[in-house]
Amino acid sequence: MTTKSRCICSGFLCSIGNIVNGEEKERSMKYRMKHAPMGWNSYDYYDTTVTEREVRANADYMAAHLKPYGWEYIVVDIQWYAKNTGSQREKYQYIPFGEVSMDEYGRLLPCTDRFPSAKDGVGFRALADYVHGLGLKFGIHIMRGIPREAAHRHLPILGSDALASDIADPSSICKWNPDMYGIRMGEPGAQEYYDSIVALYAQWGVDFIKCDDICNTNLYVEHPYSAAHEIEMLQHAIEKCGRDIVLSLSPGPALIEKAWHYETYANMWRITDDFWDTWELLYDMFRRCELWQNHVGCGSFPDCDMLPVGRLGKGFGQERQTNFTRDEQKTMMTLWCMFGSPLMIGGELTKLDDWTRFLLTRQELLQMLDADYVGRQVARDLRHAVWSCVNEKKGERYLALFNFMEQPAQCEAALPETEAFADMCGQPGTIRARELWDGTELIVHNDCLSDEIPAHGVHVFRIDKK
Amino acid sequence: MTTKSRCICSGFLCSIGNIVNGEEKERSMKYRMKHAPMGWNSYDYYDTTVTEREVRANADYMAAHLKPYGWEYIVVDIQWYAKNTGSQREKYQYIPFGEVSMDEYGRLLPCTDRFPSAKDGVGFRALADYVHGLGLKFGIHIMRGIPREAAHRHLPILGSDALASDIADPSSICKWNPDMYGIRMGEPGAQEYYDSIVALYAQWGVDFIKCDDICNTNLYVEHPYSAAHEIEMLQHAIEKCGRDIVLSLSPGPALIEKAWHYETYANMWRITDDFWDTWELLYDMFRRCELWQNHVGCGSFPDCDMLPVGRLGKGFGQERQTNFTRDEQKTMMTLWCMFGSPLMIGGELTKLDDWTRFLLTRQELLQMLDADYVGRQVARDLRHAVWSCVNEKKGERYLALFNFMEQPAQCEAALPETEAFADMCGQPGTIRARELWDGTELIVHNDCLSDEIPAHGVHVFRIDKK
């Protein structure tokens, strides 16, 4: 039997992991982890306001309750360098021309009001140490480019004779955040600036960088990939820094015609606009996963965005429970896992209810984030979708029936017409199907898997031959 | 070591081929050949004018000289059903409201003026038999839809109570060919019409259908995939007909956001507009191959279009030798093969010169059309490209250096940064590189493959560890 992995890279490297030619050699390529990252991100609950204390509390919770299931990244999202965040919420999410913490080289630093351990210029070092001490990994959000203030103040760039005003491109801005200027391509000092910030992050112990305004620079409607050179500079800086750092790109939707570039220079890229807890967005994700399913593999994980589950929205001024039904949440988790998306919990961990914890700890689903599991859409129309996921090495096969309707509906998949299962068929009564969420077994008649699926819900089965 | 194939399907089926559950069972899925089709197509040399005698002569040549290398399809392209083709060349390529051969069910038949063996209603049966007798396979071109004349004459549909005028959609036409109306979705008689033509073709012995005006219905700028339902009807008709028929879709460019649909319902789909012998088009194919490289696999072969080599253009009124330089031809063949595109020779076979025959019979390149060979773009910029191709089962690895410049240029690839080769690196002097076109061996210094490549040319190497 031929075996294959989901890996899209063309060859031998993935199979031997990331270690090339021993320890003595500089790493020369992007980090190629075999499993999609799993973690927690501060945005969905805290918006721009998260504090060090809150980050630590979430890390504590993860270490205590989620780590055994593979959850490991703790990511501080946007505006950790800004003062008075959240103070003008009714007018601005991001305060224009507001005060930011920055060193003499135009490198942003954590605002000590919210991150007191960053005092004395140690940055996120102490917080990262704490997270690492729990056996977890630490990540931060950044905006592409260099602070506008650094350019207007003509600050020097570390490791270069150039000034911030030399490398800042005054016509390259973010549509929705006022903090940065994009960095010019090929300008002396440009790579050095990215090197200088990533070196700082590596020194802090950062394991994960979520870079924003870079995956789709949506202000530039006709050039939405206008910051491609900044992706390359950032990846080169990471390769030089001596630390395995996951590079995650936002916002989406990523451009399918640039898939090769994302795969070459990044580890994750958002295939969607900001995802929130509405059925319309969840339904639309099936289209996006169809589009990107051939692009999942070692070190390359198209990203369906954070999981808006549990408690959400406090930083946005209105804390709430997720608007998703339980069936919708199961649909989301099943799709994300079979597709192979990174998983980042958006809800506040310290307020996690039993149901949500149950949702987030299904081992059989979570293991599908390993690149040996290959997910494929089998069918999709306006009423339902079918996905398969197969691990040929282990001989595991899964099939999911999704129901898009507003009411329960009978869904089915003819196994002989489904590639991954055709070889099982033909002998009556020999196929077993066990549902992963509730453990029930289903009898498969006539090689056709058929079941009543709840509204907006899913049943996902492990399929075995008796 | 993990092994993997280029196959994009998610599972076990490909590895066991197309035979599912024994002979007694109806085939229920598309034909999944492991090797991209290779053949000859009448269009580039004959345009709309090819005759039976000419087709046989090309088949004879193929059987005698090319078959050992895997060439097997003989495809009669557009307008085989039309009278007086080529007679109004200065005004029309396709004569509007011209006479066509058609049976009483609105099914087009070969014009007996050009295909005399089709007399007495046997259609292409005799010609197909002849081709099969040579050990080759036989293909035809069709336009999607039903002849306009059938609709205006209200002809009956075989196997249905509906009339042609019931299923013809008067607002669905081809931008460039006046013969057909598209067929309505879900209309009684619609599937039956497609069933009726494919049954006829199967009865003739057709092995390959190239359906036009269906891959990109370019008249409908905002709905270029407006005939998706006709692709599905055609594939269903093929699955019912009891014969393994390759389904090839034209014209391009195919829509990357519909990749899953092409993969589900077709075997080949054109990723480009009509390809001819100009550098601009060849250069642009690198962009297209980058885009589609993750979509090659068993039964699914994105199509770079015919090879305009040797003698071309007679039917267009001006016979000529290909405008490509020899280096450009090598670039084309190398890219098509490493990518895994079907290969259809456009030039007249009976006039094939030695050089072109040499070009078309490089076994080491042609074998890369097997789905076990995985081609990947390693790098690309305005000056050059690098592709790798790997067969993990056999342990073969290839690397190609392409030069886009107007003059010879030094090109190089750092093997440690190239996934497929990284595990070879680190021990000086142990990597061998043999060029496939001229057989020379290159010494690899410092794990970096470097060579001077001719203008618009390529060097492609088999890479081995001593």
Place this chain on the structure above:
Amino acid sequence: MTTKSRCICSGFLCSIGNIVNGEEKERSMKYRMKHAPMGWNSYDYYDTTVTEREVRANADYMAAHLKPYGWEYIVVDIQWYAKNTGSQREKYQYIPFGEVSMDEYGRLLPCTDRFPSAKDGVGFRALADYVHGLGLKFGIHIMRGIPREAAHRHLPILGSDALASDIADPSSICKWNPDMYGIRMGEPGAQEYYDSIVALYAQWGVDFIKCDDICNTNLYVEHPYSAAHEIEMLQHAIEKCGRDIVLSLSPGPALIEKAWHYETYANMWRITDDFWDTWELLYDMFRRCELWQNHVGCGSFPDCDMLPVGRLGKGFGQERQTNFTRDEQKTMMTLWCMFGSPLMIGGELTKLDDWTRFLLTRQELLQMLDADYVGRQVARDLRHAVWSCVNEKKGERYLALFNFMEQPAQCEAALPETEAFADMCGQPGTIRARELWDGTELIVHNDCLSDEIPAHGVHVFRIDKK
């Protein structure tokens, strides 16, 4: 005082009307009527089903009740040549491949089932005579091009050696109607075909041609003015026919960047998609009138489409009263008149209620359709609009206040800031404003006209200096 007319043509001609150099000279330019056409059109009530008896009844009504107010055109809309219209309503508005009445030269004739007086090949002659006998004018709808059936049957063209199949363009079709093929540009026989149909219409006594699928050929998204040459051929045919025939183009929206071409070759052109009785469409017309206001003049009347008032929709399967409120109807009539749009009543005249008749017979508004009245938008925002209309020759000035809100609102216009009224201002208590719909007088304080306007309503004032 400078006087000026709304006429957009640049000179002396308009002022002397259409009579150039006496009777003995062929007319060489388009018909330049000074007043926008006013009439009734069969579409909004009858769709494709109107019969001769119904047309006559509407003409009778118009002659008896509306003619004194300037209403004069009776227009038979789409499908008068087709059989069994309305018989497949649930599936098709226009029956594909249905039977049409046509003479031996491919010229469509009235279907005698619905238009019995057309028997013996006299066409619309008898009906036109009847309408003329009432002192009214007669108009018909046509689709651009030549019947598809004429092309497929290779019919001859009157006055030419060419055949229908020579001039029909098989790739030029209508998006929504299956009857015709467009006609090729510059093809021998093309102008002759248009000459032949217009000569026939002139012989019938047609005064008004509404040509469809020509103003915006909306199938061709990137070439929505693809039938420009057919407009020119049609106008040339009209100029040759010896009869003053109004040329009206559909459907909209017309392309503002082609304004000069419409003005040069047509008398009316639809500036909107089909207009029906919804507030959204009425509200949007303010934007369209803003856009086209500089293009109204002698012989050139941008067209806001028919007035869906009174009884509507019978032919569409559901007869109903207009959905517009009375205030919305007044808003519509006021805007159409101040702007200078042609007025075509959509409702069934024989069922006209008193209110609607009142609406349609306001002489002071209707006179604004004369090109000496110049309408201009003074202001517009999301809540309201202000229009002025001035006849400098007569010294008449009007001002309308429109309220877009869902509730009554105070609207105002500062007269000193409004060009047409600035010279009146400055002397307290000397400006009189009389509302045209209800006749009330308003006192103008501080040179500011202010009034409470009903929801979606209008007050329109004649402004005079005491």
Place this chain on the structure above:
Amino acid sequence: MTTKSRCICSGFLCSIGNIVNGEEKERSMKYRMKHAPMGWNSYDYYDTTVTEREVRANADYMAAHLKPYGWEYIVVDIQWYAKNTGSQREKYQYIPFGEVSMDEYGRLLPCTDRFPSAKDGVGFRALADYVHGLGLKFGIHIMRGIPREAAHRHLPILGSDALASDIADPSSICKWNPDMYGIRMGEPGAQEYYDSIVALYAQWGVDFIKCDDICNTNLYVEHPYSAAHEIEMLQHAIEKCGRDIVLSLSPGPALIEKAWHYETYANMWRITDDFWDTWELLYDMFRRCELWQNHVGCGSFPDCDMLPVGRLGKGFGQERQTNFTRDEQKTMMTLWCMFGSPLMIGGELTKLDDWTRFLLTRQELLQMLDADYVGRQVARDLRHAVWSCVNEKKGERYLALFNFMEQPAQCEAALPETEAFADMCGQPGTIRARELWDGTELIVHNDCLSDEIPAHGVHVFRIDKK
């Protein structure tokens, strides 16, 4: 005979000029000059580098040689507030983050290095006085918005409690110039800032403001009219300032669907991208003039951009004579005048050769800039164009024949088919045509004006009846 002017406003105001209700009343509407502005602009010769001495020299020349023909505006174009302009020409036209002269309220001041009379904070007062002393008018270029530096420095706004950082919109920038931020709509302090700068300009004696990055904000592809509110604020500021200031908007192309807004709030607006001395741009202007011809009138002059004649380009690093042939220059002048565009000389006046002075001083053409002259395109195709221009008050009529071909060609216009001339026709031998550029008389046969026109050239005739 009906008389009419080109004025697009709907009424009485234009005819009585700009004086409304006597001197004692504040001006409440935009400045409505009857004649399109004529002047000189520093850009085409000096780019960003012009100095006070050079401006004065050009003013001197204009006063001495061109003023009698109506030339009167002296306009200082872009970057008069910037230091070191031109010093980084090979890299930047506009130096990013460069030093600018600015007062404590964020209002830009002339750079005293280049404009020494601006010392002691008097701004352009002295230079304007000098220009006024010559009997001429003085204009300046500005960028919309507020200096970025003012926002980053949180400067106060004169007449408001707001700071620059409150009103600056950090996401509203210019695509090509790095100096400014756009100003928020409806923000307290926003109107006050525009009031403060226009008050300063009025105090300086500015008669003409050319505001850039406002007519088409071309960075925002989907919202190219994103600064509409800034146009309104600027016009309101002008209305308040107590001085008649022409408001000219750049860059083009203006959006035809916003014509009403331009007409309401500005005096000139660029209907084209930057115009330079190439035939392609000149040829394209015929399309643009066709589009905008109905929008010329008192106070409203669509702008074909500067005249690149004589000596050009010094500030761009390469001084040259215009690339236009003499015939092309005549074509340009004739079209600009008949259409009614403002005329701004781009060439250096002190180096004006005799030919160019001849070109710029044809009184009969220049008078057509008066709004009583109505220009209209009569015909246009790929080979030629015909324009008419008529002053009904004076009884003057003109006709121009333009030849677009690369060689001389016979062009003609049938006068009976040309609206403005039809009433002259019918009596053989009674029409006289005198060419304006060379004074020759042409005999008109058969009411058809026919002449051989040079390549890319024009003959423009005054047409009279004997």
